[in-house]
Amino acid sequence: MINALLWVPLAFGFVGLFLPKRAVGWWATAGAVATLAIGVIMAFGFESGAAGLQDTVNTTWISGLGVDYSLGIDGLNLFLVLLTALLWVGGIAFAAFREQERPQLFFFLMLAAETATLGSFLAQDLLLFVLFFDLMLVPFYFLFGGWGVDRSAEGGPTAPQATLKMMIYTLIGSLLMLVGAIATAIISAHGGHITFSIEAIQHQGVPVGSQRWIFWFFAAAFLVKMPAFLVHGWMPDAYKAAPLPVLVVFSGVLAKVGAYGFLRVVLPLFPAATSQFQTVILLVALASILYGSVMAFTQTNIRLIAGYSSVAQLGFITAGIFALRADGSDGAILQMVNHGLVVAPLFIIIAILVERTGTEDLRSMGGMAMRAPVLAAVFLIVALATLAMPGSANFIGEFYILNGLFQSKIVFAFIAISGVAMSAYYALRLYIGTMHNRPPSQQNHGIASREISLRDGIVLAPLVLCILGLALYPQLILHRADPSVQRSVSAVTEGGAPSSPSSSESEELAVTK
């Protein structure tokens, strides 16, 4: 089952290479839907309340090097896997409705990217994780470079240049992570048989002295991927270059792999280093929140507004994880799913807006609400979710994160709160700028409907429904994630901090508030 989930997209992609141009988009959509279906079936079979791995596969891959092909699902990755499958359906369907150059290759790369991303979520072997983590970049490199937007006319880089920058930035981290992973396995083996199994390494333990530097090798990879402040240099160019359907999945899912990596690898394997460097990472997270928010205020390119808002959101998620309390991490997982669900429709809407207005500049947009009321309504839901309106799942997520942070590092929590306020500003600015204000140049245009087409509606509807559904029942995720989160976090807090209050208590707290 789990094998099918992982390889079905790639298999569909391969077959798609040999299909005629017209059919391949639908074929790819079918592949993504099939993957989602498998994911949903697995989610139904998921035994909630259990902390351990389920649906595991474990076979030796390279015996001489101690690498296993081992996959599994638990509370940490279940919903991220579903998010991946869902967003890929959205991204691929959105692209399938449009003409693509060389569609066979485009959809093959999209589906290959899905397999790689699912692989990095599912992998339970440290080296397999690193492998998929690096592999993810390859299809995106081709997608960004081959189908991207050339910005050289406006003085920016060409798509291949922007993509190369992204590759080098992100691989700086991942290659060091490869060295770190190998060192982890060898050091923890203490001269015995080398294994890369995350569980086994956690059991064997990594000496504290080694944890300190290996921690940074991993943190570098994850922080660049998110991207966090100071290592976000690749983001603006890459976001401007990326083709929009690809950006839907890229922004929606890939950033989360970094945050997920902290929970899956760093917390359990390097607990001593994690608590030692907690403050440093929190500082980076706060800087990301502030910097991302401020940049989102000032940018006029709507892609970058969404991009920088992601930086801020990911900063929030990181802060939640590094509160080093179960409720913070619970909130982080919920927020990862929320952010994915929000940012994907956001980019689809941006793509629709760009198609209709022919510009990406916020200043020359506006007045859409009148001519496209349904689009405006959908956008409003997404925007309100982005700013974590009470009643949305994002509100619960941020509440959990702040709750965790307040109890561990109160000073940081106060600063982080400002991020919530700022998110309201940039989300509404984006909404008002595109939907309400009408620039003078457009005042005299005839009233032509710019309404969202039915096909785009079909793509957007499921995503928006998920946002609404999760708003009503966030417990769906929290309940299943909590046991695994407790396990990851307790690896760090064990023996130190007092045990956190059970999450159901704080959940009630959230609801009563």
Next chain:
Amino acid sequence: MAGEGFVAPHVDYAALAPLIALTVGLIVILMSGVFETTKRWAPGLAVLTLGATAGLLIWHWNEQIDLVAGALRIDDLAISISLIATVTAFFTVLLSVRERAAEEAGQGEYYALLIGSVLGMVLLAEAENLVTFFVALETLSIPLYILCATNLRRERSLESGLKYLIVGSLGSATLLYGMAFVYGATGSTDFAGIAHGIAAKGMLHDPLLLIGIALAAVGLAFKTSIAPFHQWTPDVYQGAPTPITSFMAVATKAAAFAVFVRFFVVALGPETGDWQTGLAILAAISIVVGNVGALRQTSLKRLLGYSGVAQAGYMLGGIVVASEKGISSLVFYLAAYLFMNLAAFAVIVARERETPYGDDIRGVRGLGAERPALAWSLTISMLALAGLPATAGFIGKLYLIEALVEGNYLWLAVFIAVGTMISLAYYLRVVAAMWMTPGQAVAGGPGGPEPTPVISGASPEVDPVDPRAGTRWYLVAPAVLAAAITVFFGVIPQPLVEFASHAGASLF
């Protein structure tokens, strides 16, 4: 076995069979070149010879026999390296079909020299004595000096041959000088004898021996193109006929590394502590110099030359740790390197014949739309050389880094990671040219760009573009095959890992 009390020494013909096959093949091919009718059989005969050699080598897999009074030794390390050289030569023969160089040099001579060089490589991989070591190295090198210059009417090719001859001789002389010191210090030419001599005489840190080791290392560094002794590499690679470049890039490197391993790990094993750091520094320099040097290259052959310098640095890491895993990872990397490199060179050969750009990067622009099979092959090759996952290159790096970390050379592992990062910039430039740059009309056509003077090709009147000679099966097939194998061993590396670990185990 005549009477009169004369007893011929025992000769193990079975174990020598691969060498005999190569020698016989060499003579037959040379003879075939004499007659017009038999001339065109030469490539076929070369393939036959290589096939027979490979078969005989595999026959001895898992055996460890000392031959010719301990001058040669056939073991899994020797066999695996010989197989790598043989397979490379096989690909080279395919790439040489219809190659101008082969036709100008005379079919028989060209292929005979190629087989002669393979003979030297097999000898070198088996060498276990300073004398056979040197003789084999020269047997390997001299045909190559000539082969580099076989593109008779191209100045670059002649220059390349001459340059290689001079630099190669310098390398050989340095090596020989070093050998003399080692012999002088230990009193033996035998690898086992040297090791014994060092241990017995307590020669650790003996200056005479250290000078010998240093000079030998420099000589070998010349042959394996390790910085800072690599300066000849880009020029010679660029000037030589491309099939020969591919042969030099892979097979020479493999054979030289084999003897590098045997000389340092077996003969100088007791001195490990003295040379480890030195070699590690050489490896680090090589990684930096190779990767930085490749950044600005526009000629693909030069680019691969510099990338070869960097890759040699990675591979040297396997020797630095002097452990079983280190040697295994080196052999694995060499085998992976064979396929990754050959896929690239096959595409370059094809494009040299199709476009007027020679091996310039412009020659592969728009290849993705124009020739998907070639473009995929070159893409996989570049990604594998850059060490991205799902290719044999990734597993190779993983293997090397694991060996290095285990051998307490973490800093060198980090160097490999950093070097790989730099290397992405130039490998991906090639990929971007293929997929992300619009193709162009093949020159000469209306609207197409002006055919520019070729860097490594020749003037257009000497090397007219012959579209028919372009994408034939014997160019596409090796490219696709090599790329497919690269991916195969990236996904299912177990067979190659076992192959390599056998080779590593045979020394310890």
